[in-house]
Structure formats: structure tokens, C-alpha cells
Amino acid sequence: MTNQALDLFNERLPRKPYFTDELQFGVRIAGKERAILAKYIQFNQAHAMFWLGFDVDRPGAAIDWSDRNAPAPTLTIMNPENGHAHLLYALKTAVRTAPDGKMKPLKYAAAVERALCQKLDADTGYSGLICKNPNHDHWQLAVWQPELYTLDWLADSLDLSAANDKEILPDYGLGRNCTLFDKTRKWAYRAIRQGWPEYEQWLQACYERASAYNLQFSAPLDDKEVMGIAKSIAKWTGSNFSKEAFDEYVIRTHTSDIQRIRGRKGGAIGGRKSNSGGRPNLGEPWIELGVSRRTYFRNKKRKGC
Secondary structure: OHHHHHHHHHHOOOOOOEEEOOHHHOOEEOOHHHHOOOOEEEOOEOOEEEEEEEEEOOOOOOOOOOOOOOOOOOEEEEOOOOOOEEEEEEEEEEEEOOOOOOHHHHHHHHHHHHHHHHHHOOOOOOOOOEEEOOOOOOOEEEEOOOOOEOHHHHHOOOOOOOOOHHHHHHHOHHHHHHHHHHHHHHHHHHHOOOOOOOHHHHHHHHHHHHHHHHOOOOOOOOHHHHHHHHHHHHHHHHHHOOHHHHHHHHHHHHHHHHHHHHHHHHHHHOOOOOOOOOOOOOOOHHHHHOOOHHHHHHHHHHHOO
């Protein structure tokens, strides 16, 4: 079972993860073959979260989850020197965090993550970028749950009622990613229309905006995560927004608006009214007579009344 868990962990690693042997010296990026030898490694991909990860800094962290009635982690990676551990929960379906992802499942995942963090009494300052590498001999690995979790399965043993948007989004793990992603992409949808910049210029603008939002968090995300979010948004908006497409949209919308205005004016001139249910009323006698509005007024004109 341990080998299966390790295989799953390694299979889901980014192609070029961040890694380090000493946290105080920061992280680097390299191919999976090199990074997998390090003590710490990035365990989720830039655009998809396959794991919910928690940092529990207390002795017995790898086993006291059961005393707290928390769901069993897929695996725990413990420091044998002090008993502190990272607890990882493997998701059956990854949560999409790229700009084309939907906000509803992202916020749901953030609520589950926040509630589980509270249940485990985990470190709320943990960014979730890297974890203790279960492949490294320095750590003690234990596998507790061989089945992959769905968010609903995790939620069954958690109280999500306390995890409202104000608690979820600003201050923990996926919640910070969710907030930063949501704010920056909403800004980007408008800002890209101001000159349609070249990609490098646009990437820098997205990064600066995301960095400004990130500073509003009580525990900001790592700068590399901010850049990752900015790069995702810059690439997606750069590929899916263009001046030509926007101009076409404006023309199409403007034409549609003109047609609606003309339709309303025509209805007002002809005395046309309808109630909220869309059924004919006394202001539409041609319908009751079974003729068109045009025929009704033509006949009325002929009769001189």
C-alpha cells in the first residue's frame, strides 16, 4: 500500500516542481527526476489541486487526527525528530485552479479545506506550495487511507457552516489562491482592453496587480505562487481576448441594443402593452380578433375610426 501511495504521489507531481533541501535558502525549480531527490517538493500542479495538504506542528501530528474525529489522511509525512507532520488528502478529481476553472467548485474546495484545517488544528500560515517529500529517507511515511477522496466524502465529516466566504477566502491555503485568482482575473478581463498589450508587458501588469492583492492577506502567498497565478491569467486572457473579437462583440451588442430600443418604441407608438405573464390584455385587441397588429391598424384606418 505504501508503494501505491508513493506511486500516486510521484505520478501527480508537476513536470518541473519547486524543491529544496533547506527551507531557509528558498526553493528552486527543476525536472521531476532532480526534484524528487530533495527533502521538500511541490506536490500540486500549477493549474490543478490533486491534494489537500496541511502542516501540523505538534508532537503526534501524524496520528492525533483520529482523536479529533477528522477523516483519515491519505498519507502522513512526519519529522521523526519532533513528531511534526504534513498530512495529505488525495482527491479523486482534481480541483481546477486555472483561469478557465469555475469559481463554484473552487470555493467549495476552499470551504472543505478550511473546515478540515480547523478540525486538524493545522497551521493557517501554511501556503501549501511544498511539503516534506515522502520519497526522502529523512521523513517517516505512513499511509492511512488507500481510497481517493471526493470533496463530498470529506465534507460529510466536517462542519462547513462555520466556513462562510469571509472565513474561507482570505486567510488559508486554497482560499488565498481562490481569492487572488478571482480578483486578478476579474481585473484582467477589463484591463486587457486598455491598449491590448504585448504578452510580456501584459504578464508584468498581471503580476503587479496580483502582488498588490496578495499583500492584503494576513499571511501572503509565496511570490512564486503569485507569479504562477498571474502567468495563468495572462496566458488565458491573452489567448481568449483579442481586439478583433471585442470589436465584433461591441458591434453585435450595439446592434442588438438598437433593435430592442426600436422594438420598444414601436410598441409604445402602437399602444402595445403586455402584463408580466406575457398574456394579451386590453391593449392588444388584434390578438383577440386573430389578426396581425399591422392588419388591425390598416382596417381601422380604412374604417376611419
